Amino acid sequence: MTLSLFFIQLLNGLQLGVLLFMLSAGLTLVFGIMNFVNLAHGCLYMMGAYFAATVYAATDSFVAAGVAAVVGGGVMAALVEWVVARPLYTRDHLDHVLATFGLILFFNELARWVWGASPSYMNVPPALSGTLDILGVMYPIYRFAIISAGLLAALGCYLLIAKTRVGMLIRAGSLNPTMVAALGVNIRLLNALVFSLGGALAGLAGLMSSPILSVQPGMGEPILILVMIVIVIGGIGSVQGAFYAALMVGVIDTAGRAFLPLLLREFIDRSSAQAAGPAIASMLTCIFMATVLALRPQGLFPVKNA
Amino acid sequence: MTRQNTAPLQTHALVKRYGGLLATDHVSLTLAPGELHAIIGPNGAGKTTLIGQLGGELRPDSGDVLLQGECVTHLPAAERALRGLARSYQISSVFPEFTVLECVALAKQAHAGHSFGAWRALLQRTHLVDPAEHAIAQAGLSHRITQRVSDLAHGERRQLELAMVLVGQPKVLLLDEPMAGMSHQESMKVVDLLAALKGDYTLLLVEHDMQAVFALADTISVLVNGAIIASGKPEEIRQHPDVRTAYLGDEELPE
Amino acid sequence: MKYRLSFAITVVVLLALAVLPVYARWVEEPFLLTFLTRALVLALAALSLNIVLGFGGLVSFGHALYLGLGAYSVGILASHGVDNGALQLLIIVVLCALVGLTTGWVSLRTSGIGFIMITLAFAQMFFYLFVSLKQYGGDDGLSISLRSQLLGLDMGAPLTLYYTAFACVLAVVVWTQHMVHAPFGMVLQAIRMNERRMNALGFHTLRYKLSAYVLSCVIAGVAGFLYANLTGYTSPAYLKWPLSGELIVMVVLGGMGTVLGPLVGALALLVCEEVLKGFTEHWPIILGPFIVLVVLLARRGLYGLALDWDARQAARRASRGASA
Numbered sequence: 052m053t054l055s056l057f058f059i060q061l062l063n064g065l066q067l068g069v070l071l072f073m074l075s076a077g078l079t080l081v082f083g084i085m086n087f088v089n090l091a092h093g094c095l096y097m098m099g100a101y102f103a104a105t106v107y108a109a110t111d112s113f114v115a116a117g118v119a120a121v122v123g124g125g126v127m128a129a130l131v132e133w134v135v136a137r138p139l140y141t142r143d144h145l146d147h148v149l150a151t152f153g154l155i156l157f158f159n160e161l162a163r164w165v166w167g168a169s170p171s172y173m174n175v176p177p178a179l180s181g182t183l184d185i186l187g188v189m190y191p192i193y194r195f196a197i198i199s200a201g202l203l204a205a206l207g208c209y210l211l212i213a214k215t216r217v218g219m220l221i222r223a224g225s226l227n228p229t230m231v232a233a234l235g236v237n238i239r240l241l242n243a244l245v246f247s248l249g250g251a252l253a254g255l256a257g258l259m260s261s262p263i264l265s266v267q268p269g270m271g272e273p274i275l276i277l278v279m280i281v282i283v284i285g286g287i288g289s290v291q292g293a294f295y296a297a298l299m300v301g302v303i304d305t306a307g308r309a310f311l312p313l314l315l316r317e318f319i320d321r322s323s324a325q326a327a328g329p330a331i332a333s334m335l336t337c338i339f340m341a342t343v344l345a346l347r348p349q350g351l352f353p354v355k356n357a
Numbered sequence: 358m359t360r361q362n363t364a365p366l367q368t369h370a371l372v373k374r375y376g377g378l379l380a381t382d383h384v385s386l387t388l389a390p391g392e393l394h395a396i397i398g399p400n401g402a403g404k405t406t407l408i409g410q411l412g413g414e415l416r417p418d419s420g421d422v423l424l425q426g427e428c429v430t431h432l433p434a435a436e437r438a439l440r441g442l443a444r445s446y447q448i449s450s451v452f453p454e455f456t457v458l459e460c461v462a463l464a465k466q467a468h469a470g471h472s473f474g475a476w477r478a479l480l481q482r483t484h485l486v487d488p489a490e491h492a493i494a495q496a497g498l499s500h501r502i503t504q505r506v507s508d509l510a511h512g513e514r515r516q517l518e519l520a521m522v523l524v525g526q527p528k529v530l531l532l533d534e535p536m537a538g539m540s541h542q543e544s545m546k547v548v549d550l551l552a553a554l555k556g557d558y559t560l561l562l563v564e565h566d567m568q569a570v571f572a573l574a575d576t577i578s579v580l581v582n583g584a585i586i587a588s589g590k591p592e593e594i595r596q597h598p599d600v601r602t603a604y605l606g607d608e609e610l611p612e
Numbered sequence: 613m614k615y616r617l618s619f620a621i622t623v624v625v626l627l628a629l630a631v632l633p634v635y636a637r638w639v640e641e642p643f644l645l646t647f648l649t650r651a652l653v654l655a656l657a658a659l660s661l662n663i664v665l666g667f668g669g670l671v672s673f674g675h676a677l678y679l680g681l682g683a684y685s686v687g688i689l690a691s692h693g694v695d696n697g698a699l700q701l702l703i704i705v706v707l708c709a710l711v712g713l714t715t716g717w718v719s720l721r722t723s724g725i726g727f728i729m730i731t732l733a734f735a736q737m738f739f740y741l742f743v744s745l746k747q748y749g750g751d752d753g754l755s756i757s758l759r760s761q762l763l764g765l766d767m768g769a770p771l772t773l774y775y776t777a778f779a780c781v782l783a784v785v786v787w788t789q790h791m792v793h794a795p796f797g798m799v800l801q802a803i804r805m806n807e808r809r810m811n812a813l814g815f816h817t818l819r820y821k822l823s824a825y826v827l828s829c830v831i832a833g834v835a836g837f838l839y840a841n842l843t844g845y846t847s848p849a850y851l852k853w854p855l856s857g858e859l860i861v862m863v864v865l866g867g868m869g870t871v872l873g874p875l876v877g878a879l880a881l882l883v884c885e886e887v888l889k890g891f892t893e894h895w896p897i898i899l900g901p902f903i904v905l906v907v908l909l910a911r912r913g914l915y916g917l918a919l920d921w922d923a924r925q926a927a928r929r930a931s932r933g934a935s936a
Binding site for chain 2: 802
């Protein structure tokens with residue numbers, strides 16, 4: 052196990068981490084402010100990926116694909132908020148779960164119908180292909196671009212939430228939603244904005260993922276579950292918590308999948324290690340979550356409620 | 358070994374901070390057996406926080422709560438309830454889908470050992486239903502015994518709260534604004550009920566209704582900004598200069 | 613007669629379920645029997661979920677996990693030649709109890725949104741685990757050639773399996789009917805209505821929530837046992853979230869927190885799906901919005917609406933009687 056291999060996996064973990072952050076930032080705000088369990092968030096990611104792949108195939112322009120994914124994600128999110136979420140804010144979580152479950156069925160089948168059941172692919176844009184020398188290792192430029200995009204998105208979120216008036220309202224909303232509404236803030240607009248922002252970020256994540264993952268119906272749910280783990284570990288409603296938790300989960304998951312089989316081979320035979328490795332690796336994030344919850348049920352960076 | 362004169366409820370220098378705010382400032386209280394001890398104070402004085410620490414929902418940052426001489430500071434609310442501490446809530450906190458009888462029988466069930474029985478109905482258990490009917494009668498709610506809670510008037514729900522609190526034969530009752538939102542007539546009924554309970558039970562009453570407080574209380578403690586600024590018999594409190602200052606503009610103390 | 617419409621529904625449903633298999637045999641429609649068995653097995657899982665969701669108010673989005681554990685227990689044991697149904701069930705009960713206890717304890721550390729997400733995460737974790745068990749089929753699943761022999765009954769015989777499932781469903785329904793009015797059920801429902809108050813009254817609420825959860829996990833495991841014997845197959849797909857979601861839909865569609873609701877819901881949903889599948893291969897596009905509509909408009913569920921109807925009729929009769 053060389054140092055460069057370790058470094059590459061660390062970068063891969065970082066890449067997964069920022070992807071998870073892009074998906075969890077919006078979702079944790081929706082959980083924290085509107086107290087709405089949006090299981091359909093993964094669908095926004097999937098639609099973003101499909102929009103990106105389709106537009107890219109038609110125009111060969113990564114920028115156009117990007118716009119399609121981000122705007123598409125935002126618009127879809129706004130629609131979902133208007134049609135499904137808004138009537139259900141006052142209802143309990145079960146209703147949210149059921150309604151968004153229905154949405155998942157709808158969106159996945161829609162994707163299957165429009166784009167077919169077999170995976171679509173998007174090529175890495177030529178401008179971002181090739182490898183880059185980072186501290187002595189050759190790392191794909193595109194993956195590095197993902198990391199950069201993710202960190203930029205995180206910076207953007209930070210600036211928005213900490214430095215703007217809208218951000219202040221969002222922060223206030225996550226601490227005390229009823230108070231913000233009572234103060235006469237246009238809570239409908241704020242909710243729609245938060246939802247759309249989450250959708251846009253999910254679309255961005257979809258865009259960035261398409262060249263490296265296969266775009267297919269149902270791609271949203273496996274990553275959504277990882278996103279939920281991130282949110283629980285970070286603290287529901289906390290974007291800051293989502294950032295750190297996303298990076299942690301990204302690194303743990305990637306490093307676990309890469310190194311656990313190697314580690315196990317030291318102790319047991321190769322074929323068993325090959326089988327057990329991925330199994331245990333996929334359980335690592337869950338075990339991590341369970342440990343965090345056992346010690347700190349409110350998450351690592353909880354939003355302190357008024 | 359029981360000490361006959363052990364205070365039913367006592368606190369030693371309770372402190373609770375919320376960030377920079379000192380919500381409970383070294384509060385020490387001692388209740389005498391059978392007395393009705395009222396806590397009054399302006400809004401925001403920290404009465405709810407104090408009751409939370411007495412009941413077990415909040416942990417103090419320092420200080421102790423003693424129930425019958427036993428230190429219960431680190432015990433959760435459920436454990437304190439089983440040791441004889443009962444609490445009623447400011448906002449009616451009952452079970453909307455159940456009937457009056459079911460609510461009170463359930464409250465009795467808490468003291469009847471484990472609740473894993475899954476075959477014989479709750480209301481078929483006479484050791485629960487009989488005390489429940491008695492407590493409901495004590496609270497003056499017998500005529501509504503089969504009504505669903507969701508059909509009860511506000512004042513009746515408060516009576517139900519009291520029945521639920523009484524059925525467990527508690528040693529100490531914590532009553533958090535039992536007369537909140539009641540009409541004058543309804544308040545009078547509750548005052549009579551509480552007066553009848555004094556002596557058999559020890560009561561800690563948090564209330565804003567000054568007429569009720571001065572009619573019922575054996576001892577009054579005044580809580581301002583988290584600290585007890587005065588504590589004594591009603592006549593002493595009435596004359597106390599600090600109390601008058603604290604209440605200027607907030608409440609009128611009855612003459 | 614105290615209950616009218618709901619009682620009628622109960623009688624019709626149970627009678628139909630008792631008699632239809634014989635009819636299916638008579639007209640030689642094996643598909644009907646398979647369909648009904650599947651409905652009963654999933655109804656059993658939904659009934660188990662109702663304990664913790666309908667009465668306890670805990671939204672568990674990972675109940676398919678226990679169905680899967682049950683099915684895999686049968687599959688793995690059968691692949692090693694063990695077909696003793698009683699032994700398989702014993703292992704299932706212990707396994708589901710242990711897993712349920714662990715995941716339940718962790719999940720109950722948070723409540724609300726956290727609970728939903730964690731139960732989902734745990735189910736997904738086991739999904740990956742079974743995918744990685746290549747020696748037991750991995751992603752392709754494991755076929756079960758050796759059906760369970762339960763106390764002399766051959767689970768491979770369709771009618772035997774059906775009536776075993778029916779007996780399980782009846783047992784759970786009858787038990788639930790009693791549980792609802794007994795201390796355990798009352799405590800559970802009260803915790804759902806006002807947990808804070810229950811703590812203040814002296815109940816250690818975690819104990820009861822966890823017990824209800826573990827119990828429902830075990831019953832779902834039994835459903836898995838039956839499911840594996842029905843399909844002759846087990847696969848990681850049995851643990852996937854769509855199945856967990858479908859179970860929740862069954863509970864709510866039928867009537868959450870009612871005794872017979874999940875059974876009615878399971879039958880209704882499966883019939884709906886069959887009808888939709890007949891129309892188009894893209895049936896989830898219709899089912900998805902249908903579920904959304906149910907949530908928005910018919911939240912009480914079919915059996916729940918029947919109970920409401922009965923209550924309204926009773927109130928009307930009472931007021932008419934009073935004014936007469």
